[in-house]
Amino acid sequence: MRIYTRTGDDGLTGLIGGKRVRKHSLRIAALGAVDEVNAALGAASLSVEDARTKRLIHEIQCRLFDLGAHIASGEKEHENGLRASDVNALEHSIDEMTEKLPELRAFILPGGSPGSVALHTARTVARKAERALVELSESESVPATGLAYLNRLSDWLFTAARTANAISNVSDVEWHPRAPSD
Numbered sequence: 001m002r003i004y005t006r007t008g009d010d011g012l013t014g015l016i017g018g019k020r021v022r023k024h025s026l027r028i029a030a031l032g033a034v035d036e037v038n039a040a041l042g043a044a045s046l047s048v049e050d051a052r053t054k055r056l057i058h059e060i061q062c063r064l065f066d067l068g069a070h071i072a073s074g075e076k077e078h079e080n081g082l083r084a085s086d087v088n089a090l091e092h093s094i095d096e097m098t099e100k101l102p103e104l105r106a107f108i109l110p111g112g113s114p115g116s117v118a119l120h121t122a123r124t125v126a127r128k129a130e131r132a133l134v135e136l137s138e139s140e141s142v143p144a145t146g147l148a149y150l151n152r153l154s155d156w157l158f159t160a161a162r163t164a165n166a167i168s169n170v171s172d173v174e175w176h177p178r179a180p181s182d
Helices: 028-045 053-073 084-099 114-137 144-167
Strands: 011-016 020-022
Touching: 028 053, 028 114, 028 144, 053 084, 053 114, 053 144, 084 144, 114 144
Parallel strands: none
Antiparallel strands: 011 020
């Protein structure tokens, strides 16, 4: 099987079901943004030390493929789409990690350990994907669970980044606002 098909040379690409759309359409932009999150998570998994976090990243990557399939189908409902239980699983994981972390007393900057930085980077990409899906939702049907999942994923990535620092015995990098001018 060849990886290239030449069917996209005219600026169109196919959705699940055969419909052809412009490669710059909002649907393809959202699909590409979800793909970017997945790639950022793959890169982050190389930097995190904790085997449990690596397993969770792999699970999240699989769920993002489910979301991508749902977006690519263009259907309101999709058999492989995300479920409320997927959002709940992220929330449960966030709660478990938060219990082991020091209380937040300041805004946190991306920094600390390599794993933390990689997870913070993935968080920013997840926010970008969420914005792309929200934009698509203003003109086309999108899975509400997908919007909730991406929203919760950025929270999970923030918490996982703090956890990566804790596991590495590195302090979170706190933001200190500039003092007012005299």
